[in-house]
Amino acid sequence: MLHTLVILVEDKPGVLNRIASLFRRRTYNIESLTVGHTDISGLSRMTITVEGTQDHIERLTAYLYKLVNVIQVEDLTNRKMVSRDLALIKVNTQTEKRTEIFQMVEVFRAKVVDVTTESLIIEITGTDEKINGFIEVMKPLGIIEMVRTGAVAMERGSDSLINLPESGFEKK
Amino acid sequence: MKKSGAQIVWECLVKEGITTIFGYPGGANLPIYDAMRDYPQIHHVLPRHEQGGGHMADGYARVSGKVGVAMGTSGPGATNLVTAIATAHMDSIPMVFITAQVTSKLIGYDAFQETDVTGITLPITKHNYLVTDVEDIMPTLREAFYIAKSGRPGPVLVDITKDAQQAFVSDWEYDDTQIVLKGYRPDFTPAASSIQQAADLINSAKRPVILAGHGVLMGNAMSEFKEFAEKNNVPVAMTLLGMGGFPAHHPLNLGMMGMHGESWVNTAIQEADLLLAFGMRFDDRVTGSLNSYARNAKKIHIEIDPSEVNKNVRVDVGLIGNIKEILAQVTPLVEKNERAEWRKVIADLKGETAVRDIVNLPDSGHLYAAHVINELRRLVSRDTIITTDVGQHQMWTAQYFKIEEAHTMVTSGGLGTMGFGLPSAIGAKLAKPDREVWTVVGDGGFQMTAAELSTIAQEKIKVNVAIINNGFLGMVRQWQEFFYDKNYASTPMISPDFVKLAEAHGLKGLRASTRAEAQVAIQEAREYPGSVVIDFRVEQEDSVYPMVPAGAALNEMIRRPSVIVETPQDE
Numbered sequence: 075m076l077h078t079l080v081i082l083v084e085d086k087p088g089v090l091n092r093i094a095s096l097f098r099r100r101t102y103n104i105e106s107l108t109v110g111h112t113d114i115s116g117l118s119r120m121t122i123t124v125e126g127t128q129d130h131i132e133r134l135t136a137y138l139y140k141l142v143n144v145i146q147v148e149d150l151t152n153r154k155m156v157s158r159d160l161a162l163i164k165v166n167t168q169t170e171k172r173t174e175i176f177q178m179v180e181v182f183r184a185k186v187v188d189v190t191t192e193s194l195i196i197e198i199t200g201t202d203e204k205i206n207g208f209i210e211v212m213k214p215l216g217i218i219e220m221v222r223t224g225a226v227a228m229e230r231g232s233d234s235l236i237n238l239p240e241s242g243f244e245k246k
Numbered sequence: 247m248k249k250s251g252a253q254i255v256w257e258c259l260v261k262e263g264i265t266t267i268f269g270y271p272g273g274a275n276l277p278i279y280d281a282m283r284d285y286p287q288i289h290h291v292l293p294r295h296e297q298g299g300g301h302m303a304d305g306y307a308r309v310s311g312k313v314g315v316a317m318g319t320s321g322p323g324a325t326n327l328v329t330a331i332a333t334a335h336m337d338s339i340p341m342v343f344i345t346a347q348v349t350s351k352l353i354g355y356d357a358f359q360e361t362d363v364t365g366i367t368l369p370i371t372k373h374n375y376l377v378t379d380v381e382d383i384m385p386t387l388r389e390a391f392y393i394a395k396s397g398r399p400g401p402v403l404v405d406i407t408k409d410a411q412q413a414f415v416s417d418w419e420y421d422d423t424q425i426v427l428k429g430y431r432p433d434f435t436p437a438a439s440s441i442q443q444a445a446d447l448i449n450s451a452k453r454p455v456i457l458a459g460h461g462v463l464m465g466n467a468m469s470e471f472k473e474f475a476e477k478n479n480v481p482v483a484m485t486l487l488g489m490g491g492f493p494a495h496h497p498l499n500l501g502m503m504g505m506h507g508e509s510w511v512n513t514a515i516q517e518a519d520l521l522l523a524f525g526m527r528f529d530d531r532v533t534g535s536l537n538s539y540a541r542n543a544k545k546i547h548i549e550i551d552p553s554e555v556n557k558n559v560r561v562d563v564g565l566i567g568n569i570k571e572i573l574a575q576v577t578p579l580v581e582k583n584e585r586a587e588w589r590k591v592i593a594d595l596k597g598e599t600a601v602r603d604i605v606n607l608p609d610s611g612h613l614y615a616a617h618v619i620n621e622l623r624r625l626v627s628r629d630t631i632i633t634t635d636v637g638q639h640q641m642w643t644a645q646y647f648k649i650e651e652a653h654t655m656v657t658s659g660g661l662g663t664m665g666f667g668l669p670s671a672i673g674a675k676l677a678k679p680d681r682e683v684w685t686v687v688g689d690g691g692f693q694m695t696a697a698e699l700s701t702i703a704q705e706k707i708k709v710n711v712a713i714i715n716n717g718f719l720g721m722v723r724q725w726q727e728f729f730y731d732k733n734y735a736s737t738p739m740i741s742p743d744f745v746k747l748a749e750a751h752g753l754k755g756l757r758a759s760t761r762a763e764a765q766v767a768i769q770e771a772r773e774y775p776g777s778v779v780i781d782f783r784v785e786q787e788d789s790v791y792p793m794v795p796a797g798a799a800l801n802e803m804i805r806r807p808s809v810i811v812e813t814p815q816d817e
C-alpha cells in the first residue's frame with residue numbers, strides 16, 4: 075500500500091541526503107518526495123510517498139527517528155488528509171485534436187499557462203488519481219513533455235500536525 | 247583567549263577528559279599536529295595504518311567506557327578509517343573520529359586528497375559533520391561527544407577543513423552549557439504499565455531464558471542484572487558481545503547462544519516459554535532461522551534503541567530505555583522462584599555433550615586451539631583483558647576463555663572485522679596499563695594489521711599475542727569443508743616466520759606445537775617483561791562445534807564427529 079509520510083527535519087546541509095540514504099540502505103523505494111520550508115525558522119517539511127505494509131512503515135518511522143536531524147514523522151495514510159500533486163504538461167496543438175484538448179482542460183479544471191502556435195502548457199493540480207486520469211486522456215492527444223512535483227499533504231481539520239513543545243523552534 | 251581552530255580541537259579534547267588519542271598525520275591535518283605540542287596532557291599514539299588507529303581507539307573505548315578518539319588526514323587517511331568506523335558502528339562503541347578536509351574553497355573541485363568523507367561514512371556513523379568555519383569547531387565537537395556516548399552509543403565523525411583549523415577565534419572561551427539537540431532523543435522511559443506487564447509475564451513463566459547482550463555492559467547494569475537473574479533464578483544465555491555482563495562460572499550462566507553456542511543453550515532457548523532479551527538485537531547469528539525461532543516463547547525486550555524493538559523478532563512487551571533503571575524497577579515486582587525443574591531440564595541437556603568436548607579427550611600429541619585457550623584461561627588472572635580477531639579462534643575464545651569480569655573481552659561482533667585483534671589489544675592496554683592484556687588471533691587476521699607490532703615497540707607496552715596458526719583462513723575453510731565439498735579455494739595460507747617477525751620488531755617470539763609446550767610458552771610470555779608473540783601450531787583442519795548452519799533452525803546443529811581425524815604427524 076502507498077503511504078504518505080510527512081517528515082519534519084532541521085534545515086541543515088545534507089539532511090536530504092541522510093533521508094534518501096536511509097531509504098536506500100533499508101531498501102525502501104521512494105515513489106515521490108517533496109521538500110520545502112515551513113513557517114517555522116529552521117524547519118523543513120518533506121512529504122514522501124512510499125510503498126510498504128503497515129509494519130514496514132513503522133520500521134521506517136523508527137529508523138527515521140534515529141537520524142539526529144529528524145524532528146517529527148507522521149504517517150497520514152489512514153487519516154483524513156488533503157494530498158495534492160502538480161503537473162505541467164506540454165501538448166502538441168498542431169493536430170485536429172486541438173479543440174478536444176481545450177475541452178479536457180475544462181473538464182479537469184486544469185489551466186493553460188503557456189500558448190504558442192504549436193503547443194500549450196497545461197497546469198493541473200489535484201490528487202494523484204486525478205492527475206493520472208488527466209495524463210491518460212492527454213496521451214493520445216500528443217504529450218510533448220511532462221513534469222510532476224510529487225505529492226504534498228496536510229491533515230484536514232483545524233489542528234496543526236506540527237508538534238514542537240519547547241523544542242526551541244520559532245515562527246518566522 | 248585567541249585560539250586557532252587546531253588549538254580549539256585540542257582544547258575540546260582536554261575538556262572532554264580525553265587523555266589518549268590515536269592518529270596519523272598528513273597534509274590536511276598538519277595544523278592540528280602542529281598545535282599538539284601545547285597539549286602534552288594528551289598522549290598521542292601513532293599507529294602504522296589508520297585502520298589500526300581506529301581499532302585501537304575502539305579497544306580503548308570498550309575497556310574504559312570512555313569515548314575513543316581517532317584521527318586521520320583527508321583522502322586516504324580518512325578512507326583508511328572506514329573499516330574501523332563501521333566496526334564501531336555495528337557494535338555501538340562510543341567514538342569520535344576527527345578527519346581533516348581540504349580547504350573549503352577547494353571542496354568539490356577534486357582537489358589533491360579530497361574525499362567526500364561525510365558522504366562515505368553517512369550510513370556507518372551515528373552522525374557526522376563537515377566543519378568549514380572555525381567558529382563551528384567547538385560546538386560541533388561538543389555535540390559529537392555528546393551524541394557518541396548518549397543513548398545507544400556509536401561513532402560520530404567530524405571532518406574539519408584545513409582553513410578552519412588555521413583560522414582564529416579572537417576571544418575564544420569554552421562553552422559548557424547543556425547541549426540541546428532538537429531532533430535527538432537519547433532518553434526514553436517505559437510506562438509503568440509495561441513494566442508491570444513484563445513482571446507478570448516473568449512471574450507466570452515456567453521456562454524463561456534471559457538473552458544477555460552488549461547492552462548490559464554498555465548500560466553498566468551488571469549488578470542489577472545479577473540481582474534480577476538470581477531473584478527469579480532465570481537461566482542466562484549470552485551473546486558474543488554480552489560476555490562479561492554476567493560471570494561465566496555463575497550457576498545460572500549457560501554460556502554463549504547462537505551459531506556456535508552449545509547445544510544446551512540453543513535448545514533451552516528453543517524450548518523456552520519466555521525470552522527476556524536484555525540489550526541485544528536478535529542478530530541472525532544468534533537466532534538462526536526466524537521462522538522456527540523460539541516459537542512457543544513470549545518475548546520481553548529491554549532495549550535503548552526503539553528501532554531495534556520488533557525489528558527481527560516480534561515481542562510481547564518492549565521496554566525502551568536505560569536497562570539499569572528498568573531492571574531496578576522490574577526486579578521488585580518479580581517473585582522469588584527456584585525454578586528447580588526447568589534448571590534440571592537444562593542441566594540434563596548438558597551432560598552428554600560435555601564428554602565430547604575436545605579438552606576432555608586424552609592428549610594425542612596434537613595441539614588444538616581449545617587447549618591453548620583453555621590453558622591461557624587457567625594461567626592468567628580473572629581481570630586479564632583478552633581481545634580477539636575474527637574467525638575460528640574467536641569462537642573458541644568465546645567458548646573456552648570463560649569471561650568472568652565486565653569489560654575484559656573485546657571482539658568485533660557485528661562487523662566481524664579481521665585485523666581487529668592486535669590493534670584493539672593495544673588500545674585496551676593503553677586504557678588499562680595495569681592489566682595483563684592478550685590478543686588471540688588467527689594467522690590470517692593477524693597479518694592484516696601485524697604492522698602494529700611496531701606500534702607496540704614504539705609505545706613500549708606489553709601486549710601478548712597468541713597466534714592460533716592453522717595454516718588456513720580457518721573459518722572459511724570450515725565453511726568450505728561443510729558446505730562446499732572441501733573445495734579449499736584460496737584458504738590455505740603461507741605465513742612468515744612469526745618468531746622472527748616478533749624479533750624483527752624487537753619483541754620476543756615463541757613457538758609451541760604440543761600441549762606441554764603451549765603451557766610453557768604461556769608462562770614464559772607472562773613472565774617476560776616485554777611483549778611476546780607466540781606461534782601456536784595447531785591442528786590444521788579442526789572445526790568449531792557445534793555449528794548451526796546459516797539459515798537453519800537454532801537447534802539443528804552440526805555436532806563434533808565422534809571419530810576425530812587428525813593431520814598425520816609427519817606433515
Ligand SMILES: Cc1ncc(C[n+]2csc(CCOP(=O)(O)OP(=O)(O)O)c2C)c(N)n1
Binds near residue numbers: 665691
Ligand atoms: C576483513 C575481513 N575479510 C574477510 C573476512 C571473512 N573471514 C571471516 S573468518 C575468516 C578466516 C580467518 O582466518 P584466520 O585469521 O586465520 O583465523 P581462523 O579462522 O583460522 O581462526 C575470513 C577470511 C572477514 N571477516 N574480515
